[in-house]
Structures are given as structure tokens and as C-alpha cells.
Amino acid sequence: YDRDLNDLFAIQSKIAQKVADRLNAKVTSVERLAIEEKPTTDLVAFELYSRANDIWGFSFGGEGVLQVIDLLNQAVARDPSFFEA
Incomplete structure (x- = not known):
């Protein structure tokens, strides 16, 4: 494409x-x-969300979870209506 x-x-x-x-x-x-349906119109928020999902899939410890939470918080800060984040 x-x-x-x-x-x-x-x-x-x-x-x-x-x-x-x-x-x-x-x-x-x-x-x-x-x-x-578009999950968000903010591509940076979507990238943050995608990175969080990737880390979550391979995270088995506290540091990974904290990083996921931080990335998702950043995504929601950029687009508060981004339901999936």
C-alpha cells in the first residue's frame, strides 16, 4: 500500500x-x-498505545508494567477519548 x-x-x-x-x-x-472505526485520530497516541501493547506481551516484571502504565497514560493525555488506551 x-x-x-x-x-x-x-x-x-x-x-x-x-x-x-x-x-x-x-x-x-x-x-x-x-x-x-478509528480508535484515535492522534497517530502519536496510537504509537504509544501500540508500544505499550508490545511491552505488555513480553513483560513479566514490575518495570515492564510500570513502563506500560506510563505509555498508556501518555496516550490518554494526548487523546482523552482514546477508549482502548
Whole structure:
């Protein structure tokens, strides 16, 4: 995909739709809305959230958990409506 990085969520939606189409999956209108929904309009907040998720997946100690909390707090500070963070 050769698109502007600001279209990240549009790219994700397009890929998800193409995968569903390729698998001949029946996507309901509710599922289609979920695919198209942007979690945030702030790409930095999304990056912070993504980094926190990556660390959480490999974190087994207190320092990792504290780093995850810090990253998520930064994401929410940038976009208080970012529900997933």
C-alpha cells in the first residue's frame, strides 16, 4: 500500500475488508462499522498505545508494567477519548 501514513487506519480497514472478501466471509453491518472505526485520530497516541501493547506481551516484571502504565497514560493525555488506551 502506497498511501500517506496519516491514512493508517484507512489502510487497516481496507486490508481487513480485502481479507474478509478473499475468505468469502459474511461481514455484518455492525462488523463493518467496527472495521472502519478509528480508535484515535492522534497517530502519536496510537504509537504509544501500540508500544505499550508490545511491552505488555513480553513483560513479566514490575518495570515492564510500570513502563506500560506510563505509555498508556501518555496516550490518554494526548487523546482523552482514546477508549482502548
